[in-house]
Amino acid sequence: MTNALRFPAADPKSAAEFFAAELAFEADPDDVHRDLQAGNTQGYVLVETRAPEAFAQARIPGAINLPYRDLPEQLDLDPELVYICYCESFQCNAATKGALALAQRGYRVKRLAGGITAWRDAGYPVETDDLVLASVSKVACHC
Template sequence: MTRTLAYPAAPPEAAAKHFAAELAFEVDPDDLVQDLEAGRTDGYVVVETRAPEAFAHARIPGAINLPYRDLTAESTEHLDRDLVYVCYCESTVCNAATKGALKLAQLGFKVKRLSGGITAWIAAGYPVEGTTEPAIRCAC
């Protein structure tokens, strides 16, 4: 038996349910940049969940900064609960976006996470605001 098939593939119905659920939790940089460039921003807000110094350094244009460590019922009372909050951080090795999305969800907000964070965004050549010097780091 091959290593690839050492564990059988799930039935199509189970696979469809799994991958639909995965897409309910994440958006990729390409989909997000296409929406932003087309001006399709109704229904969601892009959120940098790292510290303010990371936000000042490099951010997705139009993003807001909501450091995950500061998320409370009081600090989020001004946020629109009808929107989806697309959280991002440094990369796949930083979990500030996951922590921010978790806190927001626990506070009753709809959330998604941006796959790959700002590092994947920059690697794809998409625009950033900020100083971009020195190099990107976790900073959460």
């Protein structure tokens, strides 16, 4: 028996349910980039969940900064929008913590797969506090 099939694959119905649920929780950097290029972010807001220092250093264009550590109980956010949270990378869970906090406050959320690291690795631009589009090689997490 192969290692890859040591645990049998799920039946197609279960697999479809699982992968549909996974897509309900995550957004793809490529899809978000295409939306930004088309000027079509209707229905969602990108949320940088790291500390303000990281947000100042580099962020996805158009993102807002809501550090997960400092989220107040009451937020003045549009409840009709989806908030796509991101942090540094798969090794950082600030996006997960931010998405959890927003969901607990009644907002619909997703997490951006791979965070700003996956965004930069794909060659997509970032903003800095100078609002200059830049290519930044590494941003400190500050979570």
